[in-house]
Amino acid sequence: MSFRKLAWARSIPVAIxxxxxxxxxAFTTTARTDRATAAERLDRYNHQQLxxxxxxxxxxxxxxxxxxxxxxxxxxxxxxGRTITVAISRIPATDPAQRRGVILSNPGGPGGxxxxxxxxxxxxxxxxxxxxxxxxxxxxxxxxxxxxxxxHWPHGFGLQFAGVDAKGFAESVADQAxxxxxxxxxxxxxxxxFTTRNTARxxxxxxxxxxxxxxSYLGTSYGTYLGxxxxxxxxxxxxxxxxxxxxxxxxxxxxxxxxxxxxxxxxALDAWAAxxxxxxxxxxxxxxxxxxxxxxxxxxxxxxxxxxxxGDDDLDAHSLPLVLFIAFDSPHGYxxxxxxxxxxxxxxxxxxxxxxxxxAGKLAMIxxxxxxxxxxxxxxxxxxxxxxxxxxxYWRNIEASRxxxxxxxxxxNNITPCAFWAxxxxxxxxxxxxxxxxIIQATGDTRTNYGGALAMHRALTGSRMVTLQDxxxxxxxxxxxxxxxxxxxxxxxxxxxxxxxxxxxxxx
Numbered sequence: 001m002s003f004r005k006l007a008w009a010r011s012i013p014v015a016i017x018x019x020x021x022x023x024x025x026a027f028t029t030t031a032r033t034d035r036a037t038a039a040e041r042l043d044r045y046n047h048q049q050l051x052x053x054x055x056x057x058x059x060x061x062x063x064x065x066x067x068x069x070x071x072x073x074x075x076x077x078x079x080x081g082r083t084i085t086v087a088i089s090r091i092p093a094t095d096p097a098q099r100r101g102v103i104l105s106n107p108g109g110p111g112g113x114x115x116x117x118x119x120x121x122x123x124x125x126x127x128x129x130x131x132x133x134x135x136x137x138x139x140x141x142x143x144x145x146x147x148x149x150x151x152h153w154p155h156g157f158g159l160q161f162a163g164v165d166a167k168g169f170a171e172s173v174a175d176q177a178x179x180x181x182x183x184x185x186x187x188x189x190x191x192x193x194f195t196t197r198n199t200a201r202x203x204x205x206x207x208x209x210x211x212x213x214x215x216s217y218l219g220t221s222y223g224t225y226l227g228x229x230x231x232x233x234x235x236x237x238x239x240x241x242x243x244x245x246x247x248x249x250x251x252x253x254x255x256x257x258x259x260x261x262x263x264x265x266x267x268a269l270d271a272w273a274a275x276x277x278x279x280x281x282x283x284x285x286x287x288x289x290x291x292x293x294x295x296x297x298x299x300x301x302x303x304x305x306x307x308x309x310x311g312d313d314d315l316d317a318h319s320l321p322l323v324l325f326i327a328f329d330s331p332h333g334y335x336x337x338x339x340x341x342x343x344x345x346x347x348x349x350x351x352x353x354x355x356x357x358x359x360a361g362k363l364a365m366i367x368x369x370x371x372x373x374x375x376x377x378x379x380x381x382x383x384x385x386x387x388x389x390x391x392x393x394y395w396r397n398i399e400a401s402r403x404x405x406x407x408x409x410x411x412x413n414n415i416t417p418c419a420f421w422a423x424x425x426x427x428x429x430x431x432x433x434x435x436x437x438x439i440i441q442a443t444g445d446t447r448t449n450y451g452g453a454l455a456m457h458r459a460l461t462g463s464r465m466v467t468l469q470d471x472x473x474x475x476x477x478x479x480x481x482x483x484x485x486x487x488x489x490x491x492x493x494x495x496x497x498x499x500x501x502x503x504x505x506x507x508x
Contacts, residue, residue, distance in 0.1 A: 050209060111376035180420035
């Protein structure tokens with residue numbers, strides 16, 4: 001047995017035990033039709049009366065929003081069984097005389113709380129659109145105020161970097177197995193039901209409760225996949241759908257989707273390093289992009305040998321690159337990332353450093369799961385799509401990626417808790433329909449890459465695609481104003497007119 005095999009062999013018994021534990025969760029969900037008989041069984045949910053009240057959230061309350069809890073079945077195969085609640089918000093249309101319907105939404109993640117999604121995103125919508133729609137925010141099942149999953153993880157992320165060597169990878173294997181075991185222990189037989197297909201079913205209950213024949217939708221990142229799944233399951237109930245930063249439907253899950261993040265994040269690291277080098281008089285990280293990148297790589301190696309003490313935290317090689325990963329969803333974060341790498345470099349040199357407020361918040365979430373972990377993300381990903389279970393498979397991919405992705409390959413190809421999860425209760429949704437919709441996508445997106453959006457475009461034959469050329473932004477609406485993109489979205493939502501052909505927009 002090679003050294004690399006030996007390095008993580010100690011964690012394999014843990015992995016096997018956890019696989020058995022998670023696999024012991026009872027599965028009662030089966031793939032069933034969502035047609036007439038299902039609608040009859042859901043009658044008591046579809047006709048429930050909602051109690052609207054203050055959202056007790058400053059941004060929403062300032063916009064005149066109200067919130068309500070929608071009761072849905074935990075398991076749609078047993079609608080008379082246990083129930084959970086899904087929290088929604090409603091910002092009313094500004095002109096009841098012009099009101100056309102509702103726009104539901106999802107901010108991504110998966111596992112992102114979306115109750116207040118429209119507080120910022122609505123700023124991208126024209127008065128004409130605002131006049132015509134109630135804007136509906138939603139915390140999806142298992143998230144936020146919606147019967148939340150909380151596995152009580154010791155750290156915040158299910159995703160992590162494998163480290164720089166086989167020893168670091170062995171630590172990841174053991175850690176990810178432990179995270180899966182905690183979810184199985186805490187959440188038990190609830191766990192299999194927090195899935196995208198069930199969230200799409202929840203959306204259709206919300207549609208019915210709101211008295212709508214069809215719903216429009218705006219989804220970002222993972223929310224594009226959720227919206228596409230809804231269109232596939234309920235095509236006749238889908239109205240005007242906008243997908244912002246699309247997932248590749250064939251790569252969705254904790255393996256393919258993560259692997260696809262490696263290359264664009266490595267490119268973003270180079271772009272950030274070049275930007276930072278031009279400002280060496282401010283950040284003192286290097287006068288060339290190569291020098292700045294080299295410093296980052298040395299910091300990771302340092303953290304692998306000896307965690308970097310910063311403030312009250314110790315940052316190791318599994319977590320340090322997450323500081324950059326979080327920043328690289330937008331070029332607006334470059335200055336903050338440079339400042340924080342400067343702080344980490346000073347701390348690595350032994351200087352006493354108190355992290356800035358933003359970095360302190362990141363470290364609290366990454367290292368100590370404060371205010372809480374993001375286990376709902378993994379509950380949904382692992383509940384949707386299965387993952388390979390052999391640690392060697394992941395290690396080979398990590399090693400193969402290091403030449404071209406020396407920083408982010410160790411995250412994009414790393415093992416996740418899904419390797420120790422029970423198999424999904426339902427098969428992933430196969431997408432392929434002609435429901436009209438609009439896809440908007442930046443070519444430099446580091447979370448959902450451009451190739452994934454093209455794949456979504458091919459699967460949804462009724463779609464038109466608007467490309468924002470040469471911009472490294474994840475999620476455009478409300479985050480990166482561009483009149484060309486915004487005009488296409490608002491025209492479509494206002495009167496249903498899609499661009500006559502796919503369209504390319506340029507930075508302004």
